[in-house]
Amino acid sequence: MTWGSTASDSFRSQEESGSELEVYFTAYTSFFRKVRGSDEQIDSGKQELSVGEIQQKVKEYNAQINSNLYMMVNKDGFYTGFIKVHFQLARPISLPPPQSLYSTREEEQQGRRMKRRTSFYLPKDTAKHLHISSQTRVREVIEALLNKFTVVDNPAKFALFERAERQSQVYMRKLSDDECPLYLRLCAGPSEKALSLVLKENETGDVNWDAFSFPELCNFLRILQREEEEHVRQIVKRYTLAREKMKQAMARITTPG
Incomplete structure (x- = not known):
């Protein structure tokens, strides 16, 4: 499933009634999950490509896809294309509250309006295509996804992973903030088994409490x-x-x- 402009229609939603406690309580067991020991890292094998190599890889990539999601490359080796990000979030995401029509001017001036947020659980098969460049980094991808759908959660709560299937085994690797997802997509080719991108909670065994x-x-x-x-x-x-x-x-x- 791909997100569209009416993404909220696909969500199970609930609006908080005066407190955020109940929303977070429904998913509290996920706050302290450890990263599974079976998740092994992928050897990214990153190496610099020449302009000629990039142009050749882009040509080979475009020849393998069955859609119009082509990559475009310039003479200087700068290229653009699409990545598909799968969402595997155990906790709800939060959207800003609708503007209240009934709040009084006095409440607004004194800053006493109750801060309410609407939280959603994303379906497990949610995915989104994003058009980026070869210079777009992981942190920018995460921020772009959150901003596109007005998610108010701190981007530091999320991390981007690459997932690969090899000989019936699944391998996961957390991407660093300065890696370029489109470069990984180009090197791996269009096959989702060879490489897919997954957005998950940023959990490394210890919770980053400063992000809350x-x-x-x-x-x-x-x-x-x-x-x-x-x-x-x-x-x-x-x-x-x-x-x-x-x-x-x-x-x-x-x-x-």
């Missing part, structure tokens, strides 16, 4: 407290049940048959 706002951090603390209290209740319940069963077994042993 103060209200979000407060909500996370509440979430942790809820999770801790629930965990304690489950442990107490389990041990209480085990204790009762032991007492019942002891009573049957000591009671004459």
Whole structure:
């Protein structure tokens, strides 16, 4: 599925009612996921290409595609083309609230209006084509995707990965901010199995808490407290049940048959 101008029609949405807690609570278990040990890095094998090599690769690339998403190259080796980014986000993205028609001038002047945001869970098969140049870097790609759809989340919360399939194995590599995705696309060719680009949460085992706002951090603390209290209740319940069963077994042993 490709995003269009009516992308919100494809989302499951919910609008916050006075607090961001419930939205983030629905996905809190994803905040602390570790990167799977099975995710192995891809050897990017990056090397500089001459102008002639770039022109030849662009020619070979265009000969392999079955759409009009061609790459265009200049005599100086500068080229443009399309990349397709797949979205694999476990947490909701946030859009700005609609302008309220009922807020009073006094509330606006005093800055007391409640800040509300609309959050969406993206479908797993969401993807977007983006037209970029050979000089467009990873961080610019992420920012362009977020700006295009007015996502208000901090771009530092997201990372771009390259994914490859080799001999029934899937390999993932997190791209650094200064890498150029179109160069990777050109070198790998148009095959999605050889290389596909995936936008995911920026998780490396440790969460970058500095990327979150103060209200979000407060909500996370509440979430942790809820999770801790629930965990304690489950442990107490389990041990209480085990204790009762032991007492019942002891009573049957000591009671004459």
